[in-house]
Structures are given as structure tokens and as C-alpha cells.
Amino acid sequence: QDTQVIGVSIPAATHGWAGGMNFHAQEAIERLEEVYPQLDFVLATASDPGQQVNDIEDMVATRGIDALVVLPFESEPLTAPVQAVKEGGAWVTVVDRGLSVEGIEDLYVAGDNPGFGRVSGEYMAEKMPDGGKIVVLRGIPTTIDNERVEGFESAIEGSGIEIIGMEHGNWNRDDSFNVMQDFLSKYPQIDAVWASDDDMAVGVLAAIDAAGRDDVQFVLGGAGMKEMVKRVMDGDTMIPADVTYPPSMIATAIELTAVGMTSTAPVSGTFTIGSVLITPDNAESFYFPDSPF
Amino acid sequence: MAAETADTVPARRRLPSMSVLGPIVALVVLVLVGAFLNPNFVSAANITNVLARSAFIGIIAVGMTFVITAGGLDLSVGSMAAFIAGLMILVMNWALPTLGIGIPIILLGMAVALVAGLLAGLLNGFLITTLGIEAFIVTLGSMGIYRSLVTWLADGGTLSLDFGLRTFYRPVYFGGILGISWPIIVFALVVILGEILMSRSRFGRHCAATGSNEHVAHYSNVDVNRTRLLTYAMLGVLVGVATIMYVPRLGSASASTGVLWELEAIAAVIIGGTVLKGGFGRVWGTVIGVLILSLIDNLLNLTDLVSPYLNGAIQGIIIILAVILQREAKAKG
Amino acid sequence: MAAETADTVPARRRLPSMSVLGPIVALVVLVLVGAFLNPNFVSAANITNVLARSAFIGIIAVGMTFVITAGGLDLSVGSMAAFIAGLMILVMNWALPTLGIGIPIILLGMAVALVAGLLAGLLNGFLITTLGIEAFIVTLGSMGIYRSLVTWLADGGTLSLDFGLRTFYRPVYFGGILGISWPIIVFALVVILGEILMSRSRFGRHCAATGSNEHVAHYSNVDVNRTRLLTYAMLGVLVGVATIMYVPRLGSASASTGVLWELEAIAAVIIGGTVLKGGFGRVWGTVIGVLILSLIDNLLNLTDLVSPYLNGAIQGIIIILAVILQREAKAKG
Amino acid sequence: MTDAAPVIALRDATKRFGPVEVLHDVDLEVRAGEVLALIGENGAGKSTAMKCLAGYQPLTSGRILLDGKEVTFGSLHAGEEAGIVLIHQEFNLAEQLTVEQNIFLGRELRKGLFLDKARMRQLSRDYLDRVKCEVDPDRVVSSLSNSEKQMVEIAKALGRDARVLVMDEPTAVLTNTESRILFDQVRALKAAGTAIIFTSHKLSEVSEIADRVTVMRDGAVVHDGPVADMTEDAMATAMVGRDVSDLYPPKGRRPDDAPVMLKVEGLSVPRFAEDVSFELRRGEILGIAGLVGSGRTEAMEGLCGLRPASAARIEIDGAPVAIRRPADALSHGLCYLTEDRKLKGLLLEKGMRVNLTLQSLEKFGGLMVDRQAEEKALDAAIREFDIRGGQRESRVSNLSGGNQQKLLLAKVMQSEPRILVVDEPTRGIDIGTKQQIYTFLRRLADEGRAIIVISSEMQEVIGLSDRVLVMRRGRVAGMLEGEAITEDAIVRHAMGVGADSQGRAA
Ligand SMILES: Nc1ncnc2c1ncn2[C@@H]1O[C@H](COP(=O)(O)OP(=O)(O)OP(=O)(O)O)[C@@H](O)[C@H]1O
Ligand SMILES: Nc1ncnc2c1ncn2[C@@H]1O[C@H](COP(=O)(O)OP(=O)(O)OP(=O)(O)O)[C@@H](O)[C@H]1O
Numbered sequence A: 001q002d003t004q005v006i007g008v009s010i011p012a013a014t015h016g017w018a019g020g021m022n023f024h025a026q027e028a029i030e031r032l033e034e035v036y037p038q039l040d041f042v043l044a045t046a047s048d049p050g051q052q053v054n055d056i057e058d059m060v061a062t063r064g065i066d067a068l069v070v071l072p073f074e075s076e077p078l079t080a081p082v083q084a085v086k087e088g089g090a091w092v093t094v095v096d097r098g099l100s101v102e103g104i105e106d107l108y109v110a111g112d113n114p115g116f117g118r119v120s121g122e123y124m125a126e127k128m129p130d131g132g133k134i135v136v137l138r139g140i141p142t143t144i145d146n147e148r149v150e151g152f153e154s155a156i157e158g159s160g161i162e163i164i165g166m167e168h169g170n171w172n173r174d175d176s177f178n179v180m181q182d183f184l185s186k187y188p189q190i191d192a193v194w195a196s197d198d199d200m201a202v203g204v205l206a207a208i209d210a211a212g213r214d215d216v217q218f219v220l221g222g223a224g225m226k227e228m229v230k231r232v233m234d235g236d237t238m239i240p241a242d243v244t245y246p247p248s249m250i251a252t253a254i255e256l257t258a259v260g261m262t263s264t265a266p267v268s269g270t271f272t273i274g275s276v277l278i279t280p281d282n283a284e285s286f287y288f289p290d291s292p293f
Numbered sequence B, C: 001m002a003a004e005t006a007d008t009v010p011a012r013r014r015l016p017s018m019s020v021l022g023p024i025v026a027l028v029v030l031v032l033v034g035a036f037l038n039p040n041f042v043s044a045a046n047i048t049n050v051l052a053r054s055a056f057i058g059i060i061a062v063g064m065t066f067v068i069t070a071g072g073l074d075l076s077v078g079s080m081a082a083f084i085a086g087l088m089i090l091v092m093n094w095a096l097p098t099l100g101i102g103i104p105i106i107l108l109g110m111a112v113a114l115v116a117g118l119l120a121g122l123l124n125g126f127l128i129t130t131l132g133i134e135a136f137i138v139t140l141g142s143m144g145i146y147r148s149l150v151t152w153l154a155d156g157g158t159l160s161l162d163f164g165l166r167t168f169y170r171p172v173y174f175g176g177i178l179g180i181s182w183p184i185i186v187f188a189l190v191v192i193l194g195e196i197l198m199s200r201s202r203f204g205r206h207c208a209a210t211g212s213n214e215h216v217a218h219y220s221n222v223d224v225n226r227t228r229l230l231t232y233a234m235l236g237v238l239v240g241v242a243t244i245m246y247v248p249r250l251g252s253a254s255a256s257t258g259v260l261w262e263l264e265a266i267a268a269v270i271i272g273g274t275v276l277k278g279g280f281g282r283v284w285g286t287v288i289g290v291l292i293l294s295l296i297d298n299l300l301n302l303t304d305l306v307s308p309y310l311n312g313a314i315q316g317i318i319i320i321l322a323v324i325l326q327r328e329a330k331a332k333g
Numbered sequence D: 001m002t003d004a005a006p007v008i009a010l011r012d013a014t015k016r017f018g019p020v021e022v023l024h025d026v027d028l029e030v031r032a033g034e035v036l037a038l039i040g041e042n043g044a045g046k047s048t049a050m051k052c053l054a055g056y057q058p059l060t061s062g063r064i065l066l067d068g069k070e071v072t073f074g075s076l077h078a079g080e081e082a083g084i085v086l087i088h089q090e091f092n093l094a095e096q097l098t099v100e101q102n103i104f105l106g107r108e109l110r111k112g113l114f115l116d117k118a119r120m121r122q123l124s125r126d127y128l129d130r131v132k133c134e135v136d137p138d139r140v141v142s143s144l145s146n147s148e149k150q151m152v153e154i155a156k157a158l159g160r161d162a163r164v165l166v167m168d169e170p171t172a173v174l175t176n177t178e179s180r181i182l183f184d185q186v187r188a189l190k191a192a193g194t195a196i197i198f199t200s201h202k203l204s205e206v207s208e209i210a211d212r213v214t215v216m217r218d219g220a221v222v223h224d225g226p227v228a229d230m231t232e233d234a235m236a237t238a239m240v241g242r243d244v245s246d247l248y249p250p251k252g253r254r255p256d257d258a259p260v261m262l263k264v265e266g267l268s269v270p271r272f273a274e275d276v277s278f279e280l281r282r283g284e285i286l287g288i289a290g291l292v293g294s295g296r297t298e299a300m301e302g303l304c305g306l307r308p309a310s311a312a313r314i315e316i317d318g319a320p321v322a323i324r325r326p327a328d329a330l331s332h333g334l335c336y337l338t339e340d341r342k343l344k345g346l347l348l349e350k351g352m353r354v355n356l357t358l359q360s361l362e363k364f365g366g367l368m369v370d371r372q373a374e375e376k377a378l379d380a381a382i383r384e385f386d387i388r389g390g391q392r393e394s395r396v397s398n399l400s401g402g403n404q405q406k407l408l409l410a411k412v413m414q415s416e417p418r419i420l421v422v423d424e425p426t427r428g429i430d431i432g433t434k435q436q437i438y439t440f441l442r443r444l445a446d447e448g449r450a451i452i453v454i455s456s457e458m459q460e461v462i463g464l465s466d467r468v469l470v471m472r473r474g475r476v477a478g479m480l481e482g483e484a485i486t487e488d489a490i491v492r493h494a495m496g497v498g499a500d501s502q503g504r505a506a
């Protein structure tokens, strides 16, 4: 029987979460190639939207893909090219970031960025019933980051929590370390930090530690990095919780696509992978010590 | 940055065939490897894809060839492209209610891109020539400035062209005549004009003279500052042209548009045999450089590698090998 | 890249005070503005923070000063640092069961960093000097290679030092003597040695001669290739030293470690007054350049701006202004 | 013709570089159809006066009169616009461009929008033919020899239809034959009414071609008059302020059994020299003569490890040695002074001290360089070689050409060579200093060193050498000794005695 080719196009591993996502994608492909000998996978990683479009064009022109699993770098620029793939008759699975025109994809495995911000904000509000002063570290300036921050801001509205400083830590440990050091110099009193990402939380914690400041009660990261989940599990008071944004959603998407290609099972539709709050109570079920992320 | 030794005749003059062959051989080897790995590699569709997408960097790299030949450097082109794309989209979206979808609004957008490019280039050029600041610093600075501005214009997100407008504008990238798509045609035109300008015009000579020895050029009544300024202005306009082709392709601009284009353009120029310290440049070489770089990416997508993490390593090795191949060819000549 | 006109004596010689003042004035202005905007800016804690975090780029930039002075360039330092950090962490984690937590394993890690740096530098230098390939291309290639390798080593994620080991190693970044933290001390040492090497040693002279005119250097019994090779090797070792300070800070390395360090280091060198085309370099100027760059970041974080999106723009403007200030100071001199 | 009004003149011209005044109230003039020779010691201000006259440098005070009317040259171009063309002492060619591109730089010819390459090439060919220079207009300038570059400069100037042609030491890098060709052109231009100013340190040329001579000393004009009224000796005396009639020191009395210090057998430099063998004895000055392009420079560079070369056998003090790098040569006391001071000799952007000690830095401290010692060495060198002008720390490109040459010689001497190879050692040096250098070289030989002098100045080779080796097309064509060293003999060997009359004569 004919082999079918599934193309997987994702952003390159330029920060922790994307790294985790890259890992899961490769791991899923390896696994599925064994399970389904009739499937062939092509994986391409791109460092900007333009390159991702190139990758997709190449997959169509030279590998004749029958299905495309794409985690768009950005929604807007990828919409038209993915639409073209769809019009060419291939199956399209979109992951995490929706395209800007609805109804192109056969399958949408969605992350929930506003939800991620909202869950984080709600936790903050609950943890600081009397309000307080917090600083926020943002990611690389992107729509995702905007959605998260908006979700967060609307969730803490009216809770008495005041954001006294907000800077870009670019989802990077070193940048967030520097930013946090400077926040600590600038504000004599910081009650809590929304690091919005576990990689940034690592930098933030190191800065707080080094400054020897005890006014900061806790740091809330996000994404569910194993070290952070472990600290939540261990009841670390600085890391009382975490919010998931599982990079493994790509694996879910690839797997569902493979199933869709090889069987008649109905896999189309939208699967939303909501962001969940990890607390010491449920941390165990989110802890995967073998994952790189 | 090894300079030719003063007392060896550059092979280019003695045996033009070998150094002309150098980059071409590298390109041919790459094409053969590709065709061997996957027959689709030489399919018309793939070739069109590769050529069309090379057009952005290619058009910019042609301008960069002049800047480098005249002894300059421009690190800002990538973020300049992003900024111009953003501006173009904003202006077009803003004019949409007035002008409606049609040729005029596209022309407006194109005009904005060209004028913005020209101004950005002139600004770089002015700071470098009139104020006499190192090109590296000026363009590093303006790189940061444009990148920031586009992020700010897009409010950290993405600036998108109105969807209807985009559909109307799309053929500028995807359409063409006689089966050749517009970006390829424009790229070819820019290259031909660039090659003529470099090798057959007074301006081209003045660029080489300025880059080779600015005092000599100055003494010989070459307006060194004007020549340099013009190279930056021209590069700016070409960035505008590239953006005109880029916007219909992706219909959007964001902080990640055009990241590292500057490095890619400079690399293409140097792979093509232009001397980084100035004084000698060739446009056709740059084209080969651009094609080599695009093909590497394309090739990597064609084949299944050990790990996509290693793409960058393979790319790096091929770039170095391509240049070694040239040197070897030259040395033998 | 504007060269000084042939018939003016460089101000540096005529009135040393002014060009010495140039970068320093820029630095002082920046500090004053900072202190005015936020008094915490001049607090001991903030100064320590800024100096300590400048140390990585600073140590690398000192090495870069030599490379550039000798007419070279190295774009690979950022990814080289990431690769070395990754390697160091891997080796230390691997040796942990055998050696246990203690001084030996730290020394092992340090030795790995220094040796890896040396080898990486020698490799760049070899390709550039012996094979005679443009430094830009070689180091662009090796930049891609190291970046890929670290991504691959980390499996796309982050390589983390064993937690216990990290706690033990931490004081190398956060500790110090007499209230001065280690990175600052090491940075100061590197700068002092670098300054002496550059301005008082035979090697420094040979670097300047090689960068100024390699033929003259060759005819004056300077081993041009060896000198260049040594600058790359030295830069590699200094990248190793920077990594030794870097790893204890966060105990991790990933694909995003050291991104754009190369641009920052080169910018610092040039802001400090070293000539990009080679032939003249000053280490103390580089230090000022590094401090200016770090202070800009620090200032932007300490003050409330219109929009953090515009940080990059302000950074760009300040960099250009700092250099204009220098030129003006020189011109007046 | 002397009654005619001057085409161009300097009046009360003063030029100052920073605090140093290098021209004091200079008056200078030249008429149409007249050749003016401007002579003077190194650093006297000849080049500076010429640059001011042609508008390349502004005067500090004073006037420039063109056809009797005062003019100011606002830009570099203004001088040329007014028909004044200057050939610089230092080459003014873009190395990476071709000959034709350089000749037409700044005034390219166009046909429609495009360059008219065919016509420019043709015209370049014509200009080059006028100076009997055979280089291909498409050659890159960096591949030319110095004399070829000079001829290109001259061809470039010829193409500009000058009213006033100013030439700063045009013959310094030319051979006699080439100088002859140049002078033929000068005569033709003169007949056509061009005013010509030139400088030269070869006083015989001044007598031959000039109508009038102006002598400068220390930035002031000390003599001005028809050339017919002055002998060469008188010129020399006016320039230097003392008598220089005994230019060459008496030759050494080398005993025939003096030990052989250097023995070269079968030296080959790919593409340039083949099978060169000779011996050099202690206390001897060996001259090497030959046509330009006969491979003298390359052979000696090969010998000193400066370019790839092979040899059947090289012995120094009787022991076989292998020389692969310049360091090997230096460690055996063998040292080479380059003929190309601008591209291979001096770091023009650096100061005198740095240049002086570059080749022998290990003498000045171990790892660290001892500045005090360097300064002392510089003091000594300035004294010994009479290097004049310029503040100590200013870049050497500000030194006058002759003083750069002296600095170069001083630099080489810092290595304390035992066997010294000097290539065109007196290029651009004034007659007084030349005499000093000849005396100096002879003294070195007498002190027990051995010296090789490559020179294209026939008189220099004859006057200085104990023996003369003549090269032709990369091979040794003959060895002359004692009375046999005559101009005629050298030329015959260099030309291959009638066998090949195509070659350019030395
Ligand atoms: N740009 C400059 N800055 C400072 N001093 C200069 C400059 N140019 C020339 N000088 C000085 O002016 C003096 C005259 O130099 P000039 O080149 O005119 O001498 P010259 O007569 O041509 O000597 P030579 O025969 O050696 O060529 C010298 O002392 C020189 O050092
Ligand atoms: N790199 C080169 N390739 C080819 N030919 C060259 C090169 N460099 C010089 N030449 C030519 O080789 C010949 C040798 O030049 P050179 O002037 O060094 O010889 P020379 O015997 O030392 O003569 P002189 O010292 O009188 O100039 C010249 O004709 C020159 O044009």
C-alpha cells in the first residue's frame, strides 16, 4: 500500500517551552513511525514565520505531503500558505495558535493563551486577598504574550493587586534574571512576581535569592517545567503553584493526525487543551521526570 | 578577512574562468546533491519556490553588495524591512475606507515602501558619511530602532493587512507572466540593473574606488561621501522593493519579520566573492551566494536528518565548504 | 567605517586627554542621567549587579578587542559560550557520581571550559589563517554549528547542573571577597592583563601591526598567521572564562544562552574606540563600551518609559549618541 | 620665454601643520612652456609647496596667482578644473582597481548611460604607449611593479590635458630608460606650452631637463635662477649647505681571503628567479644590477624567507642553514630592506617609535616592551640617520618621503644585521643624505659585515659595489669585479648582449 507523508512544521527550539515542544514532536514521530510503517514524517523547524512558510512550501513541492501538522509561528502570515495546502487536498492540523481565517483546518488542537493568563491571575487574586504589589515579566513580544497578559490583567481587576512594573524577559532565564535584579533595585517592596513562564521563573528566583530579599512572598511561573512542578510538589513556599501550558500538545496533535490518516475514526474538530493550575495536591500527576522540559 | 597579498595578481584577472567557476561550482554541486537526494528537487515547482523566496534576501543583497564594495556595512536591513512592511500595512489599512480595494491602494502601499526605504537609507547614510560614525554602530543602532518601532506599531503582536486587500494583493507574490512569478522577475531585473550599474556605470567604479582607498578616490575627484550615501539610499530603496514583494506573501509584519536577514544578506555577498573590506564587488556573485544559502535550507527540508537540531550545524558546514571550494578553485587557477 | 583623513594627526596623539575623555564622558553622562532618574541607580547593590552581569560580555569583549585589532572578527562567541556551558554542565553532571560534590569537580568543569574554549578558538583561527577563509564566513558558520550542537546536547531544552552541585558552585558568581563579587574581580583581572598585553607587550604590538598592514608586519618579521591564530585562541579561552562565571549563576544552558552576545561584544569594542578594520585597539575603551551597554539596559529597567516595546529604540539611539559624543569630543580636541 | 607672465605662482606662502611651520614666505612661479625644477633636502617642503600650489592643501597664509589673478582652490577638484595636475610623490592609485579604471577615475567617459569602456581602454592604451609602458589596461594595479605604477600615474596625468603639470619625484622609482621616456614627454608638453614643475633628487636630471631651478631649504626658497647658471655641485651645495662632491666613499680593501659569510647555490623563486648562485664575503658590498623585472627583488626576498623559495644550498659562515621564514633569516643575522616602503616597509598610521622597533621588539624587553628603551633608540636613530620633521608621535605618513626612507633604514638597522640586503636604499633621498648613507653602508662593511645592494641607479651600483652581479630574466647573467664594473658591461649583461633587444634597458 502507498506510504503517506505527514509534514510537521513547528518553531525552532529557541526557548524552554519551544524546546519541550520540539522534544515531544520528535518523540511522537519516532514512536509513530514504528507503529505505522505506512506513514512517513517530515519535521521542519523554523526560526521565523517566513522560514516556516518556506518549509511548508518545500514539503508540498518536494515531499508531496498528505497531511500537515502546523504550530504556526504567528497566525496571520501562516494563514494563506496553510490555506493553500488545504486547497491542495491535504489534511491540515493546526496546533496551539489558531489561523486568522476560520474553518481551514480539519483538526485544531488548541492551547488557551487567554485562559493561561486568566488562571494565573485568578490564582494570584486568591493568594493575595488583600491585594499587593507585583511585578510582571513578559515573554517575547508576540500575540501569545499579549493574550496571556490581557487574560491576566482582567483576572486581577478589582482584586487590589497592583502591577508596579512590567518588562520583557523574553522567555529567557538570563534576561529575566537581569530584569528582576533591576526590579529589586527599583522597588523596595514587591509582594509577588508573575514570571508567566517557568524559564523566566528560574531567573527571577535566582535574582531574589542573590538580593537576599524576603519581601517577595512567591513567584508564579507557567508551562509546567518539571523542576518547577517538583518544587510545587515538594511544597516550596516560593513556588506554591504552576499553570500548565503543555508543550506535549504537539504530540497529541501528531498522534491524532496519524490516527486520522490511517483509520476512519472521526478525529476532526477542536480539542482545547486548557491551562490547569498545578498545586501541591495535584502536582504528582503533572510530574514527568524523564521529559527534558 | 584575509586580504590578497599585494604581489599576487588576483586570479580574477589572470584566469577569469576559474574564479568565475568557483561559486558556480559550489552551486552546481549543491544542485546535484539535491537532485540525487530527491528528484523533486529539480521540479519546476520547487525551483520556482526557491527562486521566489530568494528574491527578498536577493534584492537586499544586491544593494548590500554596493554598500560593502564602497567600504560600508548595513546591519539594519532586516529590521528596516520589518518596519517598512509594518508601515505599509498600517497605511494601506488606514486608506482602505477611502480608496477601497483596487490598484490605487496597492500603488499607495508601494509608494510608502519605496519612500520609507529611501528615507531610512538616507538616514543611515547621513549619520555614517556626514557625521562620520562607524557604519557598524549606526546600523546596529538603527537595527534596534526599527525593530522596536515595528513591535510598538504592532503593539507587541502582528500587523495584518486587511484580508480582502490581501487577496487582491496576493498575485504580486504568487502571480506572474509566462509562468514566471513576479518576485523572480523583479529579482532578475534588480540583478541585471545592479550588474550593469556595478560593472558598466560610473557609480559602480566610484563605489569600488571609494572602498579600495577613499583618499585616492577623494583626490581623483570622486565625491566619496555622496557615493557612500547613495549606496545606503539605494540599499534602502531595495529593501522597500523587497518589502513590496514580501507583504503580499505573508500579509503581515511583526517583531519577528526579517530577523537575521542582515546576516544572510552579508553572507551571500561575501560568499559571492565581494571583499568585506571593500574595493571589489560583483553582483552576479551575490546572486550565487543567495541561491546557495536558499538551497541549503531547501535541501535540509528535503531529507530526513539525524535531528533537526543539527540543521544549523549542517548549514554552517556547507557555508564554510562553499567558500573553501571557491578558494581552492581560485588557488588552482 | 570612516577613516581619519590622511593628513590630520589623530587627536589621540595630539591631545590625548580629549579622546580619553570621550567615552568616559558618555559613561558619566549616562550615570548622571541614571542617578537623576532613580537614586537607586547609584546604590552599591545596583552597581554590583550591573558590574557582575557585565562581566561575561566584558571578558569576551576584551578578547574581541584583540581579534579586531589584528584585523579579524568573530561572530561565534555567543553560541560558543552556550556550547561550552552545555558541555561543562554535561561533564560535571556525568562526573558527579565519581567525584562527588567538592572542589575537584568544579576544577574539572573549569578545565573543560578552558580547554573547549581554546580548541574552539584554535579551530576558528586555523580556518581563517591557514585556509585563508574570510573570518566573517568562518565564524558565521561556527556560530551556527555551536548553536546547533548545544540545542542538540540539550535535546531542544535546557541542560541543568545538578541541584546540589549548583548550590556548591553558586558562590563563584554570587560570592566574593571584601564585598566585591567574583565576576567583578575576574573581569577586572582580565581587563588589567588585557590592557597590559595590548599596550605594553610585544604581542599587542604585533596585533596592531598585523591589523594595520599585514604586509608590513610580514616584512618586519611578525608572524602574521600566528598572531591572528593567537588572538582567536585567546578569545576562545576568554569565552571559556566567561562561561565559568556564567554557569554558577543559573546553573543551566540552553539554545537561548548567549544569543547576540557577539553583536554586543563587537559593539562594545567599537564604542570603546577600537577601529573595526583593525590596526588600533584599546582595552580600557572596550570596558567603557561594555559598561555603557549594560547601563543602558539597567536604566531602561529602572525607569518607566512610554512603552517597553520602545526599549530597543532607546538603546539604539543611546548607542549612536554615545559614539557621536566621542567623535565630537575628538573633533574638538 | 622668461619674459612671459607666470601661469601660476605662489606668493608669500606659509603653511603650518599644527604648531609647526613647514613653509615660510615661499615665492614660486612657472611660465608656460617652462620646466621648473624644485630641489631641496628631504623635508625642505617641496611636496608641501606643490600640494598647496595644486590645491590639495590650503595655505595657512599667502596667495596663489593663476595667470596673475589670485585664486583660492575651494576643493580638491578646483585645482584640476583650472588645469593644474599633480602627480603625487606617494602613489595615488586604488590598488584593487585596474589600470584603466584608475586612469579614468573621477572622469569616466560615457556613451549614453553606460561607460564607454572600449574608448577608455583605447585611450589608456594610447597614454601608456606615449610613455612606452606595456602594461595591459585591464591589469589590477596591485599586481604592478613600482615603476609600472609610476608610469601609470604619469599616463593618468597625461590624460588630463594639464596647463600646469606638477610632478613630485616622478623618477624616483624609474630606471634611466624610463626616465628618458618621461623626459621625451616632458619636452613634447613643454613645446605645446605646458608649464611643468618637478622635483628630483637626481641632479643630473635637473641639469638635463629643467630651464630654471628653485632651491628650498628648511621651508624657504634659498635660490632661484636659470639652470644653465648652476653646476650640479653648486645645486647640491645650495641644497645641503655644504660640499658633496665626493658622493661615494672609497672602496674597501677587502683581502681576497676574507671568509665567505653567505653562500647561495641554486636559489629559485617560482615564477621570478631560477638557479641564482653567488658568494658574499665579509667586508664586501655586492651590487645587484639588472633591468626592472629581472627578479632581483624577488630573489632576495626568497633568500630572506619572505616568499616561497627553494635553494640547493645556503651557507652562512660556512654552516648550511634552512631559511623558511623571515625569523630564520633574522636569527642568522640576515636582514632585508624592502624597496616598497609604503606597502611593505612602514605602518603609515603609526608613529616613528612603533615603526622603528617593530622588527626587533625582542630587543626591547622580554614579554613586555620597554618604552624608555624604545624612546632612547628613537633618539639615537633620529640623530644617526638625521630624520627630520614631524613631532615624534605623529604618524609616519606625515614625514616627508625621504625621511620615511631614513626611518626605514633605521628600523632595519635595529635588528643589527650581519648580512644586510638593501633594495633601492636611496630612493627619494636627497644628495646630502645619500652621501651619508653610502658612507654608512661602507662603514658597516668595514666593520666586518657583508652587504648586498640592489639598485636601479647605475651610478650607485658602480660607485658603491666591490663586485656587481647582473641579473637577467631571473638568472645570473654575469659577475663583474674591480675595473670591469662599467656601465657598458652591466648594460650588456643585463640585455643579454644583443641576443634580445626587446627588453627594456636598465
Ligand atoms: N600632514 C602633515 N602633518 C604634519 N607635518 C607634515 C605633514 N605633511 C608634511 N609635514 C612636514 O612638513 C615638512 C615638509 O615635508 P615635505 O613632504 O614637503 O618635504 P619634501 O621637501 O617633499 O621632502 P622629501 O624630499 O623627503 O620628499 C616635513 O617636516 C614633514 O614632516
Ligand atoms: N604578483 C606578480 N605577478 C606577476 N608579475 C609580477 C608580480 N609582481 C611583479 N610582477 C612583475 O614581475 C617583474 C619583477 O618585478 P620587480 O620590480 O620586483 O623586479 P626587480 O628585478 O626587483 O626590479 P626592480 O627592483 O628594479 O623593480 C615586474 O615586471 C613586475 O611587473
Ligand SMILES: [Mg+2]
Residues within 6 Å of the ligand: D046, D047, D048, D089, D168, D400, D401, D402
Ligand atoms: Mg616630498
Ligand SMILES: [Mg+2]
Residues within 6 Å of the ligand: D296, D297, D298, D339, D423
Ligand atoms: Mg626590485
